[in-house]
Amino acid sequence: MKKVAVLHSSHLVEWQSCQTIGNNLLSAYQMMAEDKNFDVKFCKISNKNELLENVRISEKLLEWGVDRIVWIEYSPTPLNFLNILESHFVGNSNRPELVIHVYGDFVLNIADWNSMQDLLAKYSVKFIAASEKQGVLVSKLLQKGSSLVEVCPFPVNCDQFRFDGKKRELFRQKYHFENNELVILYSGRLSYQKNIFHLLYIVKDFVKLTSSDVRLVLAGPIDDLGMPYIGLSGPLGAFFGQFKMVRKNVRELFDTGKVQILGNVDQEELRGLYCASDLLVNLSTHNDEDYGMAPAEALCSGLPALLSAWGGFCSFKSLFSKFVFSIPLVIEMGRFLPSYKKGLKELMSFSALSKEQRLELSELARSKIGIESIAQQLKKVETEKFEGFSQDFVKVLAAFSSVNKGPFKGPRGQLSQLYFNIYSDYGEMNNE
């Protein structure tokens, strides 16, 4: 029987999606605990990284005879804990395996990972990436690359996110969606990083070309993060300031009520909106898009998705090819953007799913990314000897260490060649 310790957060983490991911991963490991081959213990760890807390937990786990330690949270990184854990060992004595779930901010935390290099070298490790593209990115930064990385999606709670015909009717009434109105939903941060303006322009032309009865619903909080990788961040309200300018250019959408902005909505409301809508759309090309919890939950709710061919979104296309429509990328304005023409084309050829098709998608999603399914995958994880980070890692580390604001800022203020090298496999380009 393998003794597995799952270290998880005792605090609310900053990002809402990461809170959900943490909870769902915890549920998956709780399911693993029901398997007689695993003895699973759960330990809460705070974001303060307190010395005594780390000492207490590591002592307790070693006394128990832990075989594997699983780190599921994105913040903090395991750096401080590993430092304390390692203090209990001398020479080549047997150490537990380490399974570390990594997130989109793996690159952002490169200094922490670098500090862990010598520690990790004493352990057998597996990094779990949530998507194929994230797996490739992390592999690129490791020596021995892909053998140290396993791809396992972040699980979705499919008891909460599933297609419900009654809920669909209820929420369509609540939001006054007409029967034949095609409701396109975006859920997530309203941010420059998510190409929201691009989305508005595509929908504007879609309406113009087809005269379709369409409503674009934007659900999520506004943020002003800009593009920190090139040192671009606006003051509070900067995104809304830009939005007001773009709104003038797509005035007809707003004047005719074809865009509805809901702001931040709670989980219950979101579940209803996923059922009530006809298509989820997300055109993000943000560097931290390692998975896409919103598309994952939408798909589990039987909602098909139109997604940029970027990061974690590409995995949804592989998993649900019949229900996910992918927009390849182009390089415009010095950054990756979803092809405008392809996006418009995909939208024009889309037709809403029937109730039966939605139920089919909902069930398929449960079988692929539901908590039970992921719990099964997590049981199969095997670790490998860690042999250090790669040459690419060293270059990225240098960029983060040397440039105070904007580690990937190129000489003309746009994204650097290093960024394009590192993220070259993160998207799928438009070859036409």
Added chain:
Amino acid sequence: MSKSWVLNSADEMETFNTRDFWTEEDGLVESLTLSLSPHSGLYFSDLSPIFSYEIQKMESLNLFSHLHLRDGASLLLNFFLNNPKPSNIRTKISIHESLKDLVPSDWRDQVQFIELVSLRQASKKRAYYIMGSSVGFDTFTHVQKIIDGGIEEVVFLASMVGTLGSSERASMGAQFISLSNQIIEKFSSIKIKFEELKKINLNDVSQSLVAIDRDLFNYCSDSYVAHLLLSQGACTEALFAGDPTRFIELGLNYGQQLVDAEIDTDKSKELWDFIQKMNISSSNDRNVSREFGQLEQYLNPALIDLGRTLIEGKFFKK
């Protein structure tokens, strides 16, 4: 006749937002910004919001058709003491409507008054009460009014603007604990919390009420903290009056509204005669060290006291 905006052109806005093009962050800007933190955080508005101490040369104001002064009463008094007349300044300036009695009559034609308003009413669930540097009778009255409105929980957001010196800080800390106790005792019937801004879950502020303690208006009349909460869906006490031509949208549910208010020339005269009679001087020394960091040491203490008296409504006889 109701007033209308004079707003900056796109070029003027671009110039304004490229601050290092027309001004630079010297020791004074750095120390006072720190001193007013977190209320001094930057936010974006078509009104071009700025503190008067950030303006190094008065002539540079003419680069813009409009500026919004975020100053509280004491800083604003200092600004008008240094610039009793607009002279050759053509820029329209907006200030918070509660500070209208501080404006010298010579500035009358160039000053407009605004307030922060929401497009929707707050729910009864929670109020965030942004505190100033002290708690006074006004605080209790204000909070009581909020509670009377049926609010279930009040979260006090502490701030100690103006003072950064270690001894003052310790004293403020002790004062804060004592005042917190007073608040808890006074309002024991509802849920009370004291919280740091960074610990607020911004995903959970939507439709909460945002109220600002009057004392803060002595230092800052346009707090970043309020904008942060409002941008996440919280609501002001004042509501949008319905005229879109007098409203600058700042977020999905809130913005700045032009207020029809006139300077009371009698009051203005009474105030500025008093300042002259008492020989209250202004501060205008930009050569302060970056470690200085204390608004209360930069400004003439008499101005801070006067500002507080004005804010509390105790200066004017009628």
